[in-house]
Amino acid sequence: MSDEESNDTTEPLAQDGADDPDVETDGGAVDPGDGVGGDDAGFAPEEPTAGEDFEPVQVFPDDETMDLRPGADDCYKCSTCDVNCPVAEVDDDFPGPKFQGPEQWRLKQSDEEYTVDESITSCSNCMRCDDACPSGVPLSQMHNEARGEYVDEEMSLLSAKYWRNRILANYRISASIASLAPGLANAAMNFGPARWVVEKTLGVTSEREFPAFAEQTFREWWTARGGAAASRENAREARERRGEPIDADKRVAYFHGCYANYNTPEVAKALVRVYEHFGYELVVPEQRCSGTPMFANGMLSDARRDAEVNVSSLADLVDRGYDAVCSCTSCSMAIRQEYPELFSFEGTGEVAGSTFEALEYLRIHEDLRGDLADASVEGFDDLAYHAPCHARNQGLSRQAVELFRELDGVTVEDVGDSCSGISGTYGWKEEKYGVSMEIGEEMFEHMESAAGETGLTECPTCSMQMEHGTGYEIRHPLEVVEEALVGDRAGA
Amino acid sequence: MAIESDVLVIGGGLAGLSAAIAAAREGAHVRLVSYKQSTLKQASGLVDVLGYVDGEPVADPFERMADLPDDHPYRIVGESGVREALALFDEVTDYRGGHTDRNALVPTHGGTVKPTARYPASAAPGLASDDRDALLVGFETLVDFDAPLAADHIEAAGVPFAADGATVRFPGDLRADAKVTRYAHLLDEDRAVETDGGRRLPAREALAERVRPHLDGHERVGFPAVLGDDDPAGVRAALSKGLGADVFEVPMGPPSLPGLRLADRLYEALDEAGASVETGVPVVDYEGEERVERVLVDRKGAEVPYAADQYVLATGGLVGKGVESDREGVREPVFDCRVPQPADRYDWFEDAVFGDHAFARFGVDPDGELRPTDERGDPEFENVRAAGSVLGGHDFPAEKSGAGVSLATGRAAGVLATEEL
Ligand SMILES: Cc1cc2nc3c(=O)[nH]c(=O)nc-3n(C[C@H](O)[C@H](O)[C@H](O)COP(=O)(O)OP(=O)(O)OC[C@H]3O[C@@H](n4cnc5c(N)ncnc54)[C@H](O)[C@@H]3O)c2cc1C
Ligand code: SF4
Numbered sequence: 001m002s003d004e005e006s007n008d009t010t011e012p013l014a015q016d017g018a019d020d021p022d023v024e025t026d027g028g029a030v031d032p033g034d035g036v037g038g039d040d041a042g043f044a045p046e047e048p049t050a051g052e053d054f055e056p057v058q059v060f061p062d063d064e065t066m067d068l069r070p071g072a073d074d075c076y077k078c079s080t081c082d083v084n085c086p087v088a089e090v091d092d093d094f095p096g097p098k099f100q101g102p103e104q105w106r107l108k109q110s111d112e113e114y115t116v117d118e119s120i121t122s123c124s125n126c127m128r129c130d131d132a133c134p135s136g137v138p139l140s141q142m143h144n145e146a147r148g149e150y151v152d153e154e155m156s157l158l159s160a161k162y163w164r165n166r167i168l169a170n171y172r173i174s175a176s177i178a179s180l181a182p183g184l185a186n187a188a189m190n191f192g193p194a195r196w197v198v199e200k201t202l203g204v205t206s207e208r209e210f211p212a213f214a215e216q217t218f219r220e221w222w223t224a225r226g227g228a229a230a231s232r233e234n235a236r237e238a239r240e241r242r243g244e245p246i247d248a249d250k251r252v253a254y255f256h257g258c259y260a261n262y263n264t265p266e267v268a269k270a271l272v273r274v275y276e277h278f279g280y281e282l283v284v285p286e287q288r289c290s291g292t293p294m295f296a297n298g299m300l301s302d303a304r305r306d307a308e309v310n311v312s313s314l315a316d317l318v319d320r321g322y323d324a325v326c327s328c329t330s331c332s333m334a335i336r337q338e339y340p341e342l343f344s345f346e347g348t349g350e351v352a353g354s355t356f357e358a359l360e361y362l363r364i365h366e367d368l369r370g371d372l373a374d375a376s377v378e379g380f381d382d383l384a385y386h387a388p389c390h391a392r393n394q395g396l397s398r399q400a401v402e403l404f405r406e407l408d409g410v411t412v413e414d415v416g417d418s419c420s421g422i423s424g425t426y427g428w429k430e431e432k433y434g435v436s437m438e439i440g441e442e443m444f445e446h447m448e449s450a451a452g453e454t455g456l457t458e459c460p461t462c463s464m465q466m467e468h469g470t471g472y473e474i475r476h477p478l479e480v481v482e483e484a485l486v487g488d489r490a491g492a
Numbered sequence: 493m494a495i496e497s498d499v500l501v502i503g504g505g506l507a508g509l510s511a512a513i514a515a516a517r518e519g520a521h522v523r524l525v526s527y528k529q530s531t532l533k534q535a536s537g538l539v540d541v542l543g544y545v546d547g548e549p550v551a552d553p554f555e556r557m558a559d560l561p562d563d564h565p566y567r568i569v570g571e572s573g574v575r576e577a578l579a580l581f582d583e584v585t586d587y588r589g590g591h592t593d594r595n596a597l598v599p600t601h602g603g604t605v606k607p608t609a610r611y612p613a614s615a616a617p618g619l620a621s622d623d624r625d626a627l628l629v630g631f632e633t634l635v636d637f638d639a640p641l642a643a644d645h646i647e648a649a650g651v652p653f654a655a656d657g658a659t660v661r662f663p664g665d666l667r668a669d670a671k672v673t674r675y676a677h678l679l680d681e682d683r684a685v686e687t688d689g690g691r692r693l694p695a696r697e698a699l700a701e702r703v704r705p706h707l708d709g710h711e712r713v714g715f716p717a718v719l720g721d722d723d724p725a726g727v728r729a730a731l732s733k734g735l736g737a738d739v740f741e742v743p744m745g746p747p748s749l750p751g752l753r754l755a756d757r758l759y760e761a762l763d764e765a766g767a768s769v770e771t772g773v774p775v776v777d778y779e780g781e782e783r784v785e786r787v788l789v790d791r792k793g794a795e796v797p798y799a800a801d802q803y804v805l806a807t808g809g810l811v812g813k814g815v816e817s818d819r820e821g822v823r824e825p826v827f828d829c830r831v832p833q834p835a836d837r838y839d840w841f842e843d844a845v846f847g848d849h850a851f852a853r854f855g856v857d858p859d860g861e862l863r864p865t866d867e868r869g870d871p872e873f874e875n876v877r878a879a880g881s882v883l884g885g886h887d888f889p890a891e892k893s894g895a896g897v898s899l900a901t902g903r904a905a906g907v908l909a910t911e912e913l
């Protein structure tokens with residue numbers, strides 16, 4: 001199967017906002033242009049992003065990849081990154097981020113014979129090392145690049161592992177098919193004998209339950225509800241109620257990602273209702289996968305293909321004064337950090353600079369803290385909160401705990417700073433399952449010793465791991481906010 | 493709108509933590525924003541207040557503070573400022589040394605003996621002023637600590653006891669470059685490991701068994717500082733019992749478990765004091781003239797405004813990136829405060845490696861209230877105070893004053909900021 005073919009399986013997604021006078025419907029057109037599909041050689045990020053005013057010295061002529069030398073040179077070997085790496089902590093054979101990053105980068109540049117070490121596939125792309133390095137070495141950027149090179153040059157396109165990774169990374173495509181008949185898919189995917197075959201042939205662990213597909217995707221709900229026109233109506237009413245100018249410029253584009261669309265539409269709906277409550281009108285533009293699972297599997301051309309759609313679609317809206325909000329912290333991480341590090345589509349930087357996590361955005365523009373302090377919720381147990389690694393990297397790891405501190409009717413306990421261990425597709429791989437659960441052990445224990453039996457997190461795969469390890473039900477902070485602020489109006 | 497607080501502390505090292513804890517305890521709504529992890533995780537975990545003046549070891553740091561230059565941070569916060577900061581530190585940690593003004597002498601992994609003001613409980617039985625004979629134990633796989641060599645050096649330093657060294661294999665077959673946290677977690681969890689005779693024993697017991705043949709009547713045994721992360725006290729107690737000798741830790745180079753433990757403890761104390769914390773994102777810019785109205789935090793591309801009444805700049809020195817240098821000069825990148833420096837770049841250094849380098853003292857120049865000043869000596873902003881390594885006027889590696897300066901100026905900045913509210 002070539003790239004083109006895998007592209008064909010994607011459903012056509014209409015650009016929303018067709019009924020919005022301010023949004024041109026051709027916005028975000030999928031112009032295959034340069035190298036969408038097929039052309040892998042097209043991956044050659046133009047700009048070094050490490051060290052802003054650095055003038056690259058061409059030490060390695062004819063080199064097409066980005067020059068990360070200033071980043072590598074900033075490393076003074078303190079090993080803080082190694083100590084923070086959750087994989088190195090439990091897997092003695094993993095040489096750690098310092099090797100994968102600055103050391104391997106140097107080896108790669110200085111020795112023509114050097115091939116990227118296989119251990120790069122054991123890095124889960126949690127990006128904790130990035131956060132740890134006191135010297136600003138762009139570790140995850142180095143890892144993403146090395147992983148891409150490993151997959152391109154070392155991995156056989158005929159191997160089961162390659163295809164297993166490719167299928168896992170392109171979750172959206174499987175999900176879009178499965179959601180055509182969610183009942184059937186739910187039954188089939190967790191059917192024991194079939195799972196055994198999948199484990200043996202593809203190496204997808206049979207230990208895990210596949211997440212259930214919703215009967216109605218978020219996008220279906222959104223369209224049935226009246227799309228952007230209905231949202232504009234709701235937002236106007238809310239502004240009137242709040243005593244704000246009726247024509248206030250409160251418009252956001254929602255990047256829901258795959259999981260909220262196919263698996264947890266209740267999270268996406270909560271976002272819509274909370275935003276409309278604050279008087280924001282939403283559009284739900286055309287979008288593909290954010291790319292996180294593709295970066296983590298070294299499938300950079302797949303990531304590039306989807307990122308191009310996302311950037312062009314969001315860039316049009318950003319141009320028109322919209323900001324973008326995400327309910328998944330890995331999606332916002334990808335758009336904000338990984339896109340500018342790896343790609344240079346027109347508008348990449350503008351989109352990154354206008355993208356926010358959903359509650360973060362309300363904290364900046366509204367008195368969310370005050371409103372929550374005056375509100376109360378019912379129906380939520382005491383919550384055990386886990387901060388996803390990618391939330392931590394955006395400075396959001398304490399946000400939910402601090403916001404809900406003053407909210408009546410719920411207690412939120414932070415279960416500590418360990419990684420959940422699943423890291424997207426990582427924990428789904430048969431050979432990584434054990435490591436993944438070992439990393440998660442600390443979180444499971446902390447959850448179990450916390451009061452209450454409901455978990456809280458922003459990340460869909462962390463929530464799978466939390467549920468898998470403890471049997472708890474897991475909620476999203478947006479659902480708590482919806483319950484606290486929107487209350488009875490939730491029917492809309 | 494912006495994300496608001498009374499006091500915004502920029503930087504999450506010892507100085508920022510000390511400022512934020514002090515301000516939150518005074519009742520302010522405090523938010524601490526830090527970019528990367530602080531240098532605490534590379535530091536020994538010892539709290540040095542003043543170890544050397546003019547190259548001579550100092551017995552009582554408080555006695556010598558008056559001999560420091562006028563622009564030294566200790567002269568600005570005063571002896572009482574240092575004492576109050578240490579009192580706050582003692583209250584929130586389980587460190588030792590508070591019973592006396594005199595410096596303790598702690599053996600380090602290089603075999604030197606270091607004058608320090610506060611040390612972790614785990615280092616207490618190892619003090620060089622104690623006259624019990626000591627056995628130092630190193631691990632084959634942990635090459636940073638050569639126990640026999642360190643023991644020789646310590647004896648040569650003239651300590652009042654005999655020191656011997658032994659190297660053993662750490663139970664559990666760790667690889668040669670295993671992360672220090674691997675040792676610690678193995679001992680924390682006390683999981684069963686294979687021993688020489690093919691038996692399986694809990695890790696702590698297995699380690700004690702390997703050390704016993706070398707004990708030879710020594711009353712105390714020092715290990716590299718990898719004895720537990722979550723439960724260091726439990727690990728030490730079990731080893732002490734297994735060996736029938738007092739067990740202590742020898743502080744190590746980076747990455748340092750005592751530093752990690754101290755950072756964890758201080759972040760807990762910050763949480764207990766009710767402060768808010770955000771890490772992983774840098775402050776990159778500010779708005780305002782005489783007063784800073786708000787700062788901008790770079791959240792991976794988007795610039796998010798944070799407003800506060802008072803600000804504490806605790807962004808560290810050259811390593812922490814609170815002070816930046818290039819061929820053009822040296823600068824403080826957040827507020828662009830003045831950093832005094834010789835005009836000629838060749839005057840930044842001395843020829844000797846450990847000479848009196850100007851660069852070691854680079855930092856902002858504060859007024860009596862710790863506000864960074866401009867060329868005329870006036871505060872750059874009414875509501876910005878600086879603390880820790882971002883301050884000039886001291887040379888922490890030469891003086892052995894790093895943690896002390898950070899704690900003292902941090903606390904003072906936090907209290908002064910709260911008084912303005
Ligand atoms: C290798 C090493 C060993 C040491 N050993 C000892 C010792 O044995 N004893 C001793 O007493 N002292 C020691 N020190 C010194 C001591 O650790 C430091 O002096 C002290 O901890 C400095 O604290 P600080 O808070 O000023 O800065 P740092 O610890 O450097 O912290 C600064 C923080 O500010 C953050 N930051 C920087 N810029 C921004 C920004 N724009 N926005 C937000 N955040 C920002 C950084 O990410 C960092 O977290 C050692 C230092 C090092 C580097
Ligand atoms: S991204 Fe995570 S798993 Fe990978 S090297 Fe860094 S810390 Fe380790």
Ligand code: SF4
Nearest residue numbers: 075076078079081133
């Ligand atoms: S934390 Fe940064 S400076 Fe330290 S070893 Fe890792 S990459 Fe190098």
